[in-house]
Amino acid sequence: MAPAPGMQQIDLSKLNLPQLAQLKQQVDHDLQVFQESLQALKIAQGKFVDSGETVEKLTPATKGKTILVPLTSSMYVSGTIADTDNVIIDIGTGYYAQKDIEGAKDYFKRKVQFVTEQMEKIQVLGIEKTKVKDAICMMMEMKIQAQSEPQKVS
Numbered sequence: 001m002a003p004a005p006g007m008q009q010i011d012l013s014k015l016n017l018p019q020l021a022q023l024k025q026q027v028d029h030d031l032q033v034f035q036e037s038l039q040a041l042k043i044a045q046g047k048f049v050d051s052g053e054t055v056e057k058l059t060p061a062t063k064g065k066t067i068l069v070p071l072t073s074s075m076y077v078s079g080t081i082a083d084t085d086n087v088i089i090d091i092g093t094g095y096y097a098q099k100d101i102e103g104a105k106d107y108f109k110r111k112v113q114f115v116t117e118q119m120e121k122i123q124v125l126g127i128e129k130t131k132v133k134d135a136i137c138m139m140m141e142m143k144i145q146a147q148s149e150p151q152k153v154s
Contacts, residue, residue, distance in 0.1 A: 010023070012135060012136060012139040013139060015139075016143075017140060017143055017144070017147075020136055020139060020140045020143070021140070023136055024133060024136045024137065024140070027129055027132055027133045027136065028133065030129050031126060031129050031130065031133065034122050034125060034126045034129065035126075037122055038119060038122055038123070038126075041115050041118055041119045041122070042119070044115050045112060045115040045116060045119070048108050048111040048112045048115060049108075049112055051089070051108050052104075052105060052108030052109060052112065055087060055101060055104045055105050055108065056105065058081070058084050058087065058101060059084060060084050062081050062084055063081055063082070063083075063084045064080060064081060064082075065080070065081050066078060066079070066080055067079055067080070067081060084101070085100060085101060086098055086099065086100055086101070087099055087100075087101065087104050089104055089107060089108075091107075
């Protein structure tokens with residue numbers, strides 16, 4: 001089987017137990033990083049979905065309505081909807097952009113799609129790493145059994 005891009009092929013049978021244990025530890029770490037990345041992307045995906053749904057709710061009938069405007073993740077101020085044709089959206093790292101409603105809907109739709117694609121890529125990498133981990137564990141078990149068998153014969 002050819003290694004995935006960015007991965008090198010290693011003959012596990014040529015590694016000793018400490019090397020296998022170290023390799024397993026590295027693969028476990030990689031899997032943990034993948035899990036954390038998936039969690040962060042899931043949170044971002046949820047925020048983009050929520051933002052898109054909020055923009056969907058802006059109609060001419062909502063003009064003049066009172067809303068809570070987030071200043072930080074835990075602090076809100078009261079505000080009034082003055083313009084139902086345009087919104088200011090957070091595009092990341094402290095930058096904001098004014099968009100019309102359709103542009104904002106499209107932006108959030110594209111962001112959700114992009115984040116979903118990234119999540120799918122990470123899940124594929126996670127599956128491959130899990131297969132590698134399983135192969136390492138199997139080789140470790142075989143080597144442990146091989147070491148204990150000569151002792152049983154004595």
